[in-house]
Amino acid sequence: MAEENAIDDPMPTAPERLLPGASGLSLSAAAVAEVEPVGEEPSPLRAFWSAFSENRGAVLGLAVVVFITLLALFAPWVAPHSPIEQFRQSVLLPPVWAGGNWTFPFGTDAVGRDVLSRLIYGARISLGIGLSVMVVSVALGIVLGLAAAFMRGIVEVVVMRVMDMVVAIPSLVLAILIVAVLGPSLTNTIVAVTVVYLPRYVRLVRAAALAELTKEYVIAAQVAGVGRLRLMFVTVLPNCLAPLIVQAALGISDAILEAAALGFLGLGAQPPTPEWGAMLADAREFIRSAPWIVTLPGLAILVTVVAINLMGDGLRDALDPKLRRS
């Protein structure tokens, strides 16, 4: 629960509170201040929740994300069948609302696999990809971004030019190139998508860290003799977290979309893995005869991505009022 830590930890904002006139009130502190009733001070967690729950869309998004996560976690117990078992006697069976039966509520695909079970197991894969990409790129983004901000010179030039180059190649084209080099697989999808989205995090962390570096509390820490690593990760980093968390949340949904696109092109998860994008690729030739195997996997992607984006928007509004859209 990293997002709560940002405001759970009063330490980094404390030095700034000593400077009432300074413009450098940290973003997370501002979020807390906004919802604080006069007088008593609620716990940061509660303050965050009251800001977050103001946004009904965000709460709805969170609910859907929790639901999909639970489905993914408990897939073996929830799914009615195995995702790869082929029921040869019931091929291309329509879903229950289109004349199918309750054995296969969402129908079956071209080789008789249960669509509902494949969708449920697919949630594991899509969420897994989204989370892994997010965790790896945030971690690398923090290290590279802080290194660029603190070491300047050649390190900064090299890191930032490489990031510029990554950004110059259209995201999917670069992902395709990486997968072509490494070979199509689930792991390589994660690697490719991580590389594609890394620049956002590096740029964000560097910009935020550079902004913090000019502030008095950092200078005070330096004067007090804090070591460079401690300065980077303990003093400065917590104050860069709010925008990073927002970006990370929204980054999960982008990663899911990108991975599904690779799967659709046949460059992601390989058969018989029940990945949503790959399911759509298999379904292409059945547009006319079996619309449900085209419709349902895409709907699963759309609902998941919309829910994460709603949640991300809510996080941004609650954590980072300066970025608020309206």
Add this chain to the structure above:
Amino acid sequence: MFALILRRVALTVPTFVALMFVTFVAVRLVPGDPIEARTGERGIAPERLAQLRHELGLDQPVWRQFLDYVYGLLHGDFGTSIVTRTPVLHEFLILFPATLELAFCALVFAVVLGVPAGVLAAVKRGSVLDHSVMTVALAGYSMPIFWWGLLLIMFMSEYLGLTPVSGRMDLINYYFEPVTGFMLIDSLLSGEDGAFSAAAAHLVLPSIVLGTIPLAVIARMTRSSMLEVLGEDYVRTARAKGLSPLRVVGLHALRNALIPVVTVVGLQTGTLLAGAVLTETIFAWPGVGKWLIESISRRDYPALQGGIMLISAIVILVNLIVDMLYVAINPRIRHG
């Protein structure tokens, strides 16, 4: 101003150098040999293999191949496709108009719908209209466009029979020599009855699919930028002067609100080119996106390498131009 432009241009040089290096290395790392990919499983005589490798320069040391590659690039030589044996640049230039036409129509679709939708949502803030626009924008922004394309084909083409399923043109009924490479213009020039509407009909679905994400981004951006501008003092002054709401919104507010939107539109180039890969694959659209995917499966190193270089160069240049435009239309930055 001039110094600013020079500095921005200079900054792209190392990016290009790194790009050359990375495309070169990455493409060398792609598993499988291009000659094997071409000869298939039957195999060929060792002498013939050596001769082919020599012809393609694959027997040279890698650093030599790289220098040759850079030298070629600087002379406008992006290599020769191993499969078709035509220069990559030539192939690219034949296919690029198809992608450009598609991307242009997609962008027109996105701007024509997105800007008014964003303005209306901002003006009627909090209304049902605002909420609907923002909901649709959220869905558009989150859309897996390859699925969206399949849905549209399923509904518009298969079910309603309104639009063609794939391709750029109905080649059985119409044939004419390409003049500009843009099907809409060429079909008009051909003078054949119905050719233009056939070309336009082929463009509808791909443009909608490719334009969906930019549409959502533009609508959201226009709305938030408009909301910001509507709160400014000069807008209040314009209202107080008794100007009609249409004039205040359309003339005074919109002009300033559009500044960030122009940037966003420009920065959609990368999104459009990435989206073109998927859109062209779904609709069998003969553009550079589909060509790039096919080059991978054919192990056509030079085509892949040259194609990625050219596409990236376009993205870098367009972003550079957008930067310049932004400076040009925003005096606050120019003089700041």
